[in-house]
Amino acid sequence: MQQNIREPKQKRAIEKKECLINAAFELFNEKGFYNTNSKEIAKKAGVSTGLFYNYFKDKSDIFLEILNRISHKRYLKTEKFLDKLSKENDKRKVLKSFFIENIKLLSELAFIYKDIETIKKEYKEIGKYNDKNKQYIKKLMMDLFNKINSKENIENLDIKCEIIMTTIDANYILISKIENQDDKVKFIDEIVCLIHDYMF
Amino acid sequence: MQQNIREPKQKRAIEKKECLINAAFELFNEKGFYNTNSKEIAKKAGVSTGLFYNYFKDKSDIFLEILNRISHKRYLKTEKFLDKLSKENDKRKVLKSFFIENIKLLSELAFIYKDIETIKKEYKEIGKYNDKNKQYIKKLMMDLFNKINSKENIENLDIKCEIIMTTIDANYILISKIENQDDKVKFIDEIVCLIHDYMF
Amino acid sequence: MQQNIREPKQKRAIEKKECLINAAFELFNEKGFYNTNSKEIAKKAGVSTGLFYNYFKDKSDIFLEILNRISHKRYLKTEKFLDKLSKENDKRKVLKSFFIENIKLLSELAFIYKDIETIKKEYKEIGKYNDKNKQYIKKLMMDLFNKINSKENIENLDIKCEIIMTTIDANYILISKIENQDDKVKFIDEIVCLIHDYMF
Amino acid sequence: MQQNIREPKQKRAIEKKECLINAAFELFNEKGFYNTNSKEIAKKAGVSTGLFYNYFKDKSDIFLEILNRISHKRYLKTEKFLDKLSKENDKRKVLKSFFIENIKLLSELAFIYKDIETIKKEYKEIGKYNDKNKQYIKKLMMDLFNKINSKENIENLDIKCEIIMTTIDANYILISKIENQDDKVKFIDEIVCLIHDYMF
DNA sequence: CATGAATGAGACTTCATTCAT
């Protein structure tokens, strides 16, 4: 029988699902998707292996759940920025803080960029979902740039946004590995500079 | 008993080792390190499973071998550029072609960037090796920039090079997925533009 | 602690037990004993999984309950026939309708014949119970034949009855799969004919 | 990767595949398909669990292999009878020995009739295969009857053959359980009698 | 009585690696 994935109703149950998600998140981050197994996730979450499969179809399913949550956060943050932008005069300052925020946010996505290209090959669902997310964020980003440079049409804006996203994402992994706080700040400044120079 | 890894001496044997490396390369690229198994590699190479372990200690070992070869190519190419640079006046033109070449070369490294962050956690050897490579390439790149802007000292050159490398690497995966040839060219142009603007 | 199996006393509770039995019956019939799980039965019955174990010791226990009910029906039907037989002159006509009735009744037992041979190996209880049932029905059937052919002693009557029972049981599965109503009737006629010819 | 099921080439390997099939056959017969697991089969065959999956896709695959072999035997035997029939005058004697032979042969199929109805629901492949077999055997049987009663057209021959097959199959399980040899002979006689009377 | 979350043993399956030939 195709076991239904239940949506926990009791409070304690919801907490356990959260524990599983948190445990999975940490382990994926630490050791990668392919070096983490469901038993391990359950153990770290303090629940039994079986419970894992009460809440998630398989390992890719909990991955998707995490991806989903982080993406949602990213949407919200990006939308908030767009709003702020329309009320603020110094567009570039806003843009800069937008980049900074994004880089920070991406710390939570680092592990995904370790494995997602491979996972996508195995689980088409995740590939589709991830692409959809990306398109949506890109759309928001394009709106942002259009608002700033409202009069002139930016050439290749689509490609530019794609590249910016890729570049931001990739560089986070770099930044996340830097221990020294001063170096971290320098890196972030440089990346903001890179993107800013590129766009204007 | 720890089976010794032999270095094939006969011509036919050397060819078989090559076949294994090529097969592994294609499969890693296509499906990722973790979704490729040794039996599959041997099959694609047209040899027996056992032979795989005559030439490689384990799966990470053939990965390392591939990494090694590609890195070596990258060294050579970078060194050749440095040489060309010292004989050419239009430094920026050279730089541009350097970027283009690099992006092309990275097509061969795409698969590595899919999995290496995770593999590094599992096989420390590979992590160290990869970091060493990266440092070496960065060193070459720094020399390059120093030659061009010989008079003025570029601030944060170390960080800049790190970021450029990361950015190039990340964007290749993007480019490698584009089917349409015109779009591909546009993307490459944009990335060269991004890096060029950033550096000068 | 061995949870005691309660006999439900309240009306609503009795209904729930009925729902479980009906659900189990349908699922066993549809997918077989080994491909049906207790959670599924509870879900189809519209009750919780836990309740299942309030009323039944384990999965074999609900199977036994179903077996019991159907067997009981079969007893009653057979006994009624014996009674009718003693008041009717055209014995063969009665016998024929007896066969027809039996074949119909067996529709409810089809699922049992799918799995019972295997279940018996695992749950000795059920094996014993089923054999006891069979003996009892056979006894009734033998009485029936003896009444009809009261004067002459039928040779191998025991074996004959055993074979008839087996044959009827097996052929029902066949009949139950036939969609076309006319074909169904033809099949039933043929089986009645087979058994009738055999006995007289 | 979809692991290819290899066809063993070395002699020793072929023997091991045979061992697995024999072990599976015995266990299925003894405890039924659903109470037998792959580890157990491997153990009884004296090989490792992994080897099971070198030769068979899953448990249903080895079941299919066994089904296939027995069906093949049945074809051969039935064809031989058809041949004998055309050269022999006392058709009924041949027919009788045909039934006897069939009943004997079916001893090897007993376990299949324990589980196949349920297995068919789970593995459509096996259902299709089994139905195809059945149709083929029925066809042979119909030819047989047509040869015997060449002049007159037997009414409902299709249905009759279906019923005979079902009846023979079902009764074997009965016969296979009888310990006493005399009783066994009596049972076989009775079943031959049942079928003979039915057909002529 | 009723719920459904939780358990964990055990089945299914894969695959890196070894080894007899």
Added chain:
DNA sequence: CATGAATGAAGTCTCATTCAT
């Protein structure tokens, strides 16, 4: 050198059953 059959540990997943609420 080369083969590919064989191994078995480890991962994936299911489900009968229990138990706190």
